Amino acid sequence: MLNTSSPSGKSPIKFQFKTFEKLPVKIWDDSRAASLHVAKSIALAIRQKQQDGEQIVLGLATGSSPIKLYQELVNMHRNEGLSFQNVITFNLDEYYPMPKEAPQSYWHFMHEHLFDHVDIPSENIHIPDGTIPMEKVAEYCQWYEKQIDLAGGIDIQVLGIGRTGHIGFNEPGSWETSLTRMVRLDGLTRRDAIKDFIAEEDVPTRAITMGIGSIMKARTIYLLAWGQHKADIVKEAVEGPVSSQVPASFLQKHPNVRVILDWPAAERLTRTTAPWLCGMVNWTEDLACQAVVWTAQKTGKPILKLTNEDYNEHGLSELMLKENGAYELNIKIFNRLQHTITGWPGGKAGADDSTRPERANPARKRSIIFSPHPDDDVISMGGTFMRLVDQEHDVHVAYQTSGNIAVHDHDARRYVEFQREYMASQGMLSENLNKHYQKILDFLHNKAKGQADIPEVRAIKGLIRRGEARAAARYSGIKDDDNIHFLDMPFYETGHVHKGDLTDADIDLVANLLKAVKPHQVYAAGDLADPHGTHRVCLEAILAAFEKLKGETWMQDCWLWLYRGAWHEFPIHEIDMAVPMSPDQVARKQKAIFMHQSQKDRPPFPGEDDREFWQRAKDRNKATAELYRQLGFAEYEAMEAFARWKFDWQKPR
Numbered sequence: 001m002l003n004t005s006s007p008s009g010k011s012p013i014k015f016q017f018k019t020f021e022k023l024p025v026k027i028w029d030d031s032r033a034a035s036l037h038v039a040k041s042i043a044l045a046i047r048q049k050q051q052d053g054e055q056i057v058l059g060l061a062t063g064s065s066p067i068k069l070y071q072e073l074v075n076m077h078r079n080e081g082l083s084f085q086n087v088i089t090f091n092l093d094e095y096y097p098m099p100k101e102a103p104q105s106y107w108h109f110m111h112e113h114l115f116d117h118v119d120i121p122s123e124n125i126h127i128p129d130g131t132i133p134m135e136k137v138a139e140y141c142q143w144y145e146k147q148i149d150l151a152g153g154i155d156i157q158v159l160g161i162g163r164t165g166h167i168g169f170n171e172p173g174s175w176e177t178s179l180t181r182m183v184r185l186d187g188l189t190r191r192d193a194i195k196d197f198i199a200e201e202d203v204p205t206r207a208i209t210m211g212i213g214s215i216m217k218a219r220t221i222y223l224l225a226w227g228q229h230k231a232d233i234v235k236e237a238v239e240g241p242v243s244s245q246v247p248a249s250f251l252q253k254h255p256n257v258r259v260i261l262d263w264p265a266a267e268r269l270t271r272t273t274a275p276w277l278c279g280m281v282n283w284t285e286d287l288a289c290q291a292v293v294w295t296a297q298k299t300g301k302p303i304l305k306l307t308n309e310d311y312n313e314h315g316l317s318e319l320m321l322k323e324n325g326a327y328e329l330n331i332k333i334f335n336r337l338q339h340t341i342t343g344w345p346g347g348k349a350g351a352d353d354s355t356r357p358e359r360a361n362p363a364r365k366r367s368i369i370f371s372p373h374p375d376d377d378v379i380s381m382g383g384t385f386m387r388l389v390d391q392e393h394d395v396h397v398a399y400q401t402s403g404n405i406a407v408h409d410h411d412a413r414r415y416v417e418f419q420r421e422y423m424a425s426q427g428m429l430s431e432n433l434n435k436h437y438q439k440i441l442d443f444l445h446n447k448a449k450g451q452a453d454i455p456e457v458r459a460i461k462g463l464i465r466r467g468e469a470r471a472a473a474r475y476s477g478i479k480d481d482d483n484i485h486f487l488d489m490p491f492y493e494t495g496h497v498h499k500g501d502l503t504d505a506d507i508d509l510v511a512n513l514l515k516a517v518k519p520h521q522v523y524a525a526g527d528l529a530d531p532h533g534t535h536r537v538c539l540e541a542i543l544a545a546f547e548k549l550k551g552e553t554w555m556q557d558c559w560l561w562l563y564r565g566a567w568h569e570f571p572i573h574e575i576d577m578a579v580p581m582s583p584d585q586v587a588r589k590q591k592a593i594f595m596h597q598s599q600k601d602r603p604p605f606p607g608e609d610d611r612e613f614w615q616r617a618k619d620r621n622k623a624t625a626e627l628y629r630q631l632g633f634a635e636y637e638a639m640e641a642f643a644r645w646k647f648d649w650q651k652p653r
């Protein structure tokens, strides 16, 4: 079961990890708290230098990782009088070629997120120039490097890490002593950058970047990484060998570096996957379950065939002592996992529910499925959605955001032309209306790459997604349109990939729906791998709404079930309910996903995976069923999995 201590449900594990981690790591419950911590350290260093009448040199990164850090520094400037008068900055990199004023330039990014909001003298700002003529680039890079030296070298360097393991734009193959230079971007890095450039062919193929050698000269380094999509590369950089194939691993040779993570980014570190290998642990049943599943996977055996030797050979002799050997432990954990499997996600009326994931009563439950984007409901839990409806629960679905940025311009155009032609065919096309349509079509025709949509286009794109969501919800069995809710949460409506902050207006939309429906069950996306963070913010809104309403009696019986989005499944020991699907049900779910036509083939923001959403969902659900089969349970076609979020103010079952 997940608890309220962190979004991933894990509490910090308090012992020293020396064996596997070759870099000092600090894990925080969320990226906001982590960023505040780093901001405080930087502010302290700035103030100390101010006291001594000295300047401080900061090395800065762009990308999503340092955004909250910059927000915190801006807050400190505004609210605590932190001055940047004595700060000199050097940015790591810039795309090439890239005009400063382009919305995708790192020059633009830095001014938008930091420099425009603090009192740093403009002559103290250094960002590699993406407009230097090609033949002058080598000389320019030497000059940049020299400026760093002349400023006295970098005191504090902030880094993110790319999924290739790059720091700055030092892609795999970069050598340890490399200095500022022109580089080619890796294919994966360019794909990750599509979110800012719209199409892959628009992403520059080159960049100017400080080298590994330039970074290693910094006196203190903070490497920031958030989210599951960073977990694999973080493990390689932190636990793997030093290798130019993972440029961030060179940091293992630096004397003063700190890796700052949130839990999802730390998900693959040994301290998370197998903490018993790192030191003394407190053997809770959850941890024992994790250890059993881990041993079964390591040995390739089903749970009931694991022996004392298997456990002893895998560093689990202490667990054997505590549990009286493999036989009893195996049966205990086997039963626990067996009890997660149910075809009755809303509970089975009249059945003994003492070992079932959901309560038998009331027989007919009110359920709300929250879907961050308009297609997450069917992608992530389409099978369960249909079962809840088939089993006659009162199912509501709430689409939290409009999802409007993920609609192609050509689709919007098609719909506007359709409307205009339809109105004309009915003799209803007034001059004003025609002008209105023309304005939208002109905008779409002349739209620059990466330009934000005008409100009219956003409205049309949002409506396209609404129609698709409604069609999919109806296909999933919802008969009453009053049970389909569109929240259009305001934080999402920036017209850009980067969203606004969560506000009370967002939380109230969720809270009001909860109050109106008084559900027994709420399903929400607990998927933290969403590349734009929308899922994360949507979950925060739901948790905040629960917090707000926790005094109401009906909230005691309102259970929150989390599903994960299209990217990753929960590790099996975190699953509290696994809903099997037959081949027919898998096919039905697929059709529901197909209702989202604007997301078919290649959605504008596909994330890190080339497969279409229905393929990802299918593969993932099959993999979950396969994992259960390997552990010795019945063989199903596919399974959807859920973890229950436990609130400490809710009475135990």
Ligand code: F6R
Pocket (backbone or CB within 6 Å): 060, 061, 062, 063, 064, 065, 066, 092, 093, 159, 160, 161, 162, 163, 166, 167, 168, 169
């Ligand atoms: C940015 C930079 C890159 C990013 C890295 C991670 O100046 O040099 O190394 O830090 O690509 O990007 P995000 O933070 O967007 O995941």
